[in-house]
Amino acid sequence: MSHLPECQTLLLELHGGVLHVTLNRPDSRNAMSLQMVNELRAVFAAVADERDIRALVLSGAGGHFCAGGDIKDMASARAQGGEAYRELNRAFGALLEEAQNTPQVLITVIQGAVLGGGFGLACVSDVAIADHQAQFGLPETSLGVIPAQIAPFVLQRIGLTETRRLALTAARFDGDQARQLGLVHFVERDAQALAERLDEVLQQVLRCAPQANGMTKKLLLASAVQPSSELLDQAAQWFSEAAVGEEGVEGTLAFVQKRKPRWAT
Template identity: 75%
Template structure:
């Protein structure tokens, strides 16, 4: 199990193969500061080859997920000019890329503000659970800026037509609309229901072999824009390696013996 980095803006808790990560800047509705981006990226790097951590659950403290980028950081970069703004913005895009490619299953629990950068994090999750009262939106254009790093992930998540409407109107919407758009998978009306849905999702993921999940996630992500023939050739090779590997052998044997495989016990 890899050692986790020390964090000032994140709360970390490990529990039976699950890493609970809480964005912990409640005084700013967990706005994404440069320090938080750096800590999240360091955490994801530490998890890259950690096979004992099977699921990462990401949520926010104080009743909000994330209200977007930290305006104070943007103001602080003003004196350094365009280059500082570019580096600040691109760092968040790198975070989204790294979160999307995480080999573990990424579950987000969305409450309160899910705006801008928080919206982007929701778009790179594998499983998204939200409160019906959560408030989603892309407010960038109402501030005179653009959702530069977020936009490609939003388009992939909900499609170009809806992304255009939301980005060009800065419209706010709730959890039920997020479900209709395909941004989230589950919407719950109270804290108990949110907790129960999270437990159910964790139980379902635990039934799946961690190595098989990581390979499947990589295959699904590679399918976007890839040529079909080479993609299927690569998938066949991955299948052969999986079925002849330790997890494939254990999974098929467990099926024949009518028992749970060792990763699901």
């Protein structure tokens, strides 16, 4: 474990060639703070050349996967202005790119809230296992901002038609619907079934040669249309403009005050 970074927002456990990474901010339903983004990026960088680590299992503490971006970081960025919003947003896009391209098999085990950034992480996993009661959604537009870094990865995962519906309605849906959309591969009814399915998937992964898996993943991603860095740069700029604009200010204020924003009738 000496090569792995010290983390405050993540729990790291290495067992038999599998690194279990647990998002560990349960008090905020594992909301994605900038610190958590940076720590996850450090983990992906640390394991990139570690062939002894065959798979990464990403889950959340306290019964939730990830409830999206951290409102405190958003408030801090507001105090600093639009450029801080752009940098905060773009850092998360970089995390999604790095998670997408990690040579290990990335498995997500999903319970509870899977919103915004958490939704994006589910979309870049190689295998996604969800509880049937998990709650998925892209709430950004209901907060007056846009799913800037997430949308290209969602589109790649489930296609333009369904992504348009989900992003433009901020609709919530459960694990069974996520399976129908092709967002997740397996849906289980309880914690024991989730654990058993994970064991089964890991046994399958460990039968595959690590270098062959890494190269196959690289080939498959290159064969698909990938979200480009240029698009994510532009999207971060649009996000910062939305966040400091009238709707973004009203949307996040309404969220904190637990009321409907002005446009929601």
